[in-house]
Amino acid sequence: MSLQTxxxxxxxxxAVNSTQTSTVSRNIAGINQSGYARRLVLVETxxxxxxxxGVDRATDLxxxxxxxxxxxxxxxxxxxxSALTSLQQSVGDPSSGTSPASLISGLNSALVQAAASPQNxxxxxxxxxxxxxxxxxxxxxxxxxxxxxxxxDAAMSQSVSTINSLLQKFSAANNSIVAGEKSGAxxxxxxxxxxxxxxxxxxxxxxKTVSGPGGDTAIYTDNGATxxxxxxxxxxxxxxxxxxxxxVAGNAVYVxxxxxxxxxAGAPLQGGALAGLSxxxxxxxxxxxxxxxxxxxxxxxxxxxxxxxGGGAAPRTGLFTWSGAPSTPxxxxxxxxxxxKVDPTVDPASGGNVNLxxxxxxxxxxxxxxxxxxxxxxxxxxxxxxxxxLGGAQSFDPSSxxxxxxxxxxxxxxxxxxxxxxxxxxxxxxxxxxxxxxxxTSALSNATGVNIDDQMSQMLALENxxxxxxxxxxxxxxxxxxxxxxxx
Amino acid sequence: xxxAVSSTTFxxxxxxxIQRLQRQLNIIEQETASGRRADxxxxxxxxxxxxxxxxxxxxxxxxxxxxxxxxIAGLNGSDAALSSLSSAAGAFRQQLIQAQTSPGSPTAxxxxxxxxxxxxxxxMNTSVGGRFLFGGQNSGVAPLSDYSATPTSxxxxxxxxxxxxxxxxxxxxxxxxxxxxxxxxxxxxxxxxALFDSANWKANWSNASDSPVTNxxxxxTTIATSVTANDSGVRQLAQAAVMISDLxxxxxxxxxxxxxxxxxxxxxxxxxxxxxDMQTQIGVATSQTNNAISSLTAQTTYLQTGIDGMETVDxxxxxxxxxAVSTQLQSAYSLTAQISQLSLLKYISTAxx
Numbered sequence: 001m002s003l004q005t006x007x008x009x010x011x012x013x014x015a016v017n018s019t020q021t022s023t024v025s026r027n028i029a030g031i032n033q034s035g036y037a038r039r040l041v042l043v044e045t046x047x048x049x050x051x052x053x054g055v056d057r058a059t060d061l062x063x064x065x066x067x068x069x070x071x072x073x074x075x076x077x078x079x080x081x082s083a084l085t086s087l088q089q090s091v092g093d094p095s096s097g098t099s100p101a102s103l104i105s106g107l108n109s110a111l112v113q114a115a116a117s118p119q120n121x122x123x124x125x126x127x128x129x130x131x132x133x134x135x136x137x138x139x140x141x142x143x144x145x146x147x148x149x150x151x152x153d154a155a156m157s158q159s160v161s162t163i164n165s166l167l168q169k170f171s172a173a174n175n176s177i178v179a180g181e182k183s184g185a186x187x188x189x190x191x192x193x194x195x196x197x198x199x200x201x202x203x204x205x206x207x208k209t210v211s212g213p214g215g216d217t218a219i220y221t222d223n224g225a226t227x228x229x230x231x232x233x234x235x236x237x238x239x240x241x242x243x244x245x246x247x248v249a250g251n252a253v254y255v256x257x258x259x260x261x262x263x264x265a266g267a268p269l270q271g272g273a274l275a276g277l278s279x280x281x282x283x284x285x286x287x288x289x290x291x292x293x294x295x296x297x298x299x300x301x302x303x304x305x306x307x308x309x310g311g312g313a314a315p316r317t318g319l320f321t322w323s324g325a326p327s328t329p330x331x332x333x334x335x336x337x338x339x340x341k342v343d344p345t346v347d348p349a350s351g352g353n354v355n356l357x358x359x360x361x362x363x364x365x366x367x368x369x370x371x372x373x374x375x376x377x378x379x380x381x382x383x384x385x386x387x388x389x390l391g392g393a394q395s396f397d398p399s400s401x402x403x404x405x406x407x408x409x410x411x412x413x414x415x416x417x418x419x420x421x422x423x424x425x426x427x428x429x430x431x432x433x434x435x436x437x438x439x440x441t442s443a444l445s446n447a448t449g450v451n452i453d454d455q456m457s458q459m460l461a462l463e464n465x466x467x468x469x470x471x472x473x474x475x476x477x478x479x480x481x482x483x484x485x486x487x488x
Numbered sequence: 489x490x491x492a493v494s495s496t497t498f499x500x501x502x503x504x505x506i507q508r509l510q511r512q513l514n515i516i517e518q519e520t521a522s523g524r525r526a527d528x529x530x531x532x533x534x535x536x537x538x539x540x541x542x543x544x545x546x547x548x549x550x551x552x553x554x555x556x557x558x559x560i561a562g563l564n565g566s567d568a569a570l571s572s573l574s575s576a577a578g579a580f581r582q583q584l585i586q587a588q589t590s591p592g593s594p595t596a597x598x599x600x601x602x603x604x605x606x607x608x609x610x611x612m613n614t615s616v617g618g619r620f621l622f623g624g625q626n627s628g629v630a631p632l633s634d635y636s637a638t639p640t641s642x643x644x645x646x647x648x649x650x651x652x653x654x655x656x657x658x659x660x661x662x663x664x665x666x667x668x669x670x671x672x673x674x675x676x677x678x679x680x681x682a683l684f685d686s687a688n689w690k691a692n693w694s695n696a697s698d699s700p701v702t703n704x705x706x707x708x709t710t711i712a713t714s715v716t717a718n719d720s721g722v723r724q725l726a727q728a729a730v731m732i733s734d735l736x737x738x739x740x741x742x743x744x745x746x747x748x749x750x751x752x753x754x755x756x757x758x759x760x761x762x763x764x765d766m767q768t769q770i771g772v773a774t775s776q777t778n779n780a781i782s783s784l785t786a787q788t789t790y791l792q793t794g795i796d797g798m799e800t801v802d803x804x805x806x807x808x809x810x811x812a813v814s815t816q817l818q819s820a821y822s823l824t825a826q827i828s829q830l831s832l833l834k835y836i837s838t839a840x841x
Binding site for chain 2: 031032088091093094095099101102104105106108109110112113115116117119120374375376377378379380381384409410413414416417418419420421423424425427435438442445446448449450451452453454456457460
């Protein structure tokens with residue numbers, strides 16, 4: 001071994017050292033960059049010299065996929081949870097008495113009190129007011145449900161355009177990786193970018209990734225539709241609906257013309273905000289709306305009036321009326337909750353006569369339905385009958401997800417319970433999945449992220465080896481000098 | 489290589505726990521302030537239906553109690569009116585007995601009877617909260633109209649024409665003196681008594697409905713909570729009072745007078761017994777309603793306990809939670825502070841300085 005060789009070895013060490021130093025600097029710079037994976041310079045020996053064999057980027061595919069899945073389900077759960085919280089405003093705290101169930105109970109109490117003093121227009125008026133609050137609560141609950149659905153629809157449309165733009169960016173990053181891999185360039189930064197895009201995408205929609213040859217990656221939705229394959233992003237589309245009305249389904253999300261949400265999709269989308277929002281828009285809110293409509297229909301039926309003349313005329317609407325009055329709804333009907341109101345002929349605020357509540361014959365031309373023809377002031381059988389009817393069993397739509405045979409009061413109570421149970425489940429699921437997502441993110445960060453102390457100690461080692469190499473060059477120089485001096 | 493921890497995780501690992509603890513602390517604050525669960529819906533889930541059912545039952549029970557109090561007010565009013573009526577009938581009876589044993593001035597008796605009649609009318613027209621207590625179901629109009637009103641009431645005209653038809657003379661006319669005792673007795677027992685039978689009473693005297701007011705006093709019991717001005721006790725007293733006051737007692741012969749006062753005395757006696765019956769009915773209804781109120785009140789306590797059990801939080805448990813959470817939060821803060829001190833950088837810079 002010659003002095004020349006030693007000099008070359010020391011020089012190559014300095015060269016590798018500078019690559020390593022710049023990598024450490026890059027690692028430290030990336031410490032707060034989300035999705036940044038630490039690099040490590042691969043060093044190989046070439047005879048007596050060392051040289052850099054490229055930069056290795058830390059990856060852990062299993063942890064990354066776990067993180068993507070956890071992120072998707074967390075954002076789905078959180079979308080469901082926040083929508084249920086907004087639906088819950090239609091119910092409120094049990095003590096606030098704002099839920100349809102509490103207001104039915106309020107109407108019942110007012111009727112019981114009116115039955116004790118039926119001669120008193122004030123107590124009849126109180127019952128009519130209770131009925132008005134109840135109808136108003138159903139109207140606003142129905143509006144709340146539809147506004148929640150409309151907001152979900154708008155958010156879905158927003159999500160679809162985010163997905164499209166992310167897919168475009170993904171396509172660019174993926175192409176530069178494929179090109180870089182071919183030419184042997186350092187593609188670490190592009191890989192970082194691509195991973196960060198996948199995380200953003202996973203928040204919007206549940207995805208699976210499949211790595212292909214040459215650094216190419218394909219993306220599929222978690223129900224199997226292709227989002228990105230062979231370097232080409234597919235078109236995701238959805239037509240937003242400006243105003244959704246009860247019973248009308250929103251438009252599905254399509255990928256390349258095939259639906260991935262709603263009834264047309266083979267399997268439902270599992271993760272991502274899009275899945276959560278479509279569950280809210282097409283399932284949860286629809287079911288809740290059905291329940292509200294059935295409560296309204298139940299109330300119209302419970303307060304309907306029967307023919308008192310023996311003429312056998314069909315029952316007609318009484319205290320509560322709707323767009324189809326004077327007929328009562330023949331079966332489950334969409335949108336009754338939005339239409340139900342107190343009949344104006346019994347409402348003093350609309351110039352009506354509260355005594356009709358006691359005597360019967362509510363509505364225009366309803367003289368055949370009068371049960372107290374003499375107008376006796378202490379007649380209370382009609383009021384008592386109304387209070388009893390609220391507790392009488394009726395049949396409800398089985399698709400409302402609540403016991404189909406119950407009184408309208410119990411049905412309303414069960415509707416609150418259904419909503420609160422859904423909210424409890426969503427709240428638990430959301431807490432769990434967000435904890436899981438943050439654990440998965442930490443695990444991935446631990447596996448591929450940067451530890452500043454680790455980098456600093458590497459830096460110290462690099463400093464030392466730099467000093468040693470420099471010393472080495474100096475020593476060789478001194479030796480050459482002594483050699484040349486003795487020769488001279 | 490050992491499993492490393494990335495700096496991001498290292499420095500931010502306490503961020504989530506601190507947020508969670510602060511949320512918990514916030515919930516504990518709310519629950520301590522209100523004494524109730526902060527979010528009953530999320531805590532109870534589907535179990536919230538029992539809570540709402542209990543609340544509805546409580547509302548219904550309270551409404552029944554309030555309704556029963558209204559019923560009691562009416563019953564008390566009826567009872568007071570019947571007591572006054574009963575004592576008026578008793579005093580009238582005394583006067584009649586006295587008149588039989590030592591006949592004094594028939595005019596005084598006539599006046600006493602007229603006053604009994606007007607008392608009867610005003611008592612039967614007692615109203616509480618806009619409801620005429622003795623009107624039965626038809627409680628919106630005063631049950632009895634004024635007998636001596638102008639223009640002449642239907643009842644007074646009926647008396648006059650029955651008298652005229654039977655004896656061919658008007659009351660208080662000179663011809664009336666000649667009416668014999670048996671003839672008068674027969675008139676009183678037949679034509680005159682017919683004026684106070686149920687049908688004529690309703691036609692000439694009363695606007696009350698025969699059907700009493702009924703009220704539901706608890707979940708299952710419905711009772712009659714009124715007696716009406718059509719009751720026989722009321723009719724008999726009115727019959728006796730009109731007999732004395734409006735048949736021209738002072739212008740009758742003594743036999744006829746005896747027949748009149750004797751019949752009146754008998755009727756007042758029957759009437760007093762019947763009024764007592766009415767009072768008994770009212771008394772029974774009052775005690776039933778009061779019993780219902782007591783048992784409903786007991787139910788509300790029970791229901792409220794059930795609601796509290798679901799909605800309230802144990803203050804002792806809250807205090808313990810508060811201690812636990814704040815201790816945890818404090819250690820999280822102090823750990824965060826310590827972790828931020830832990831950096832190799834500090835030692836390197838110290839060493840190189």
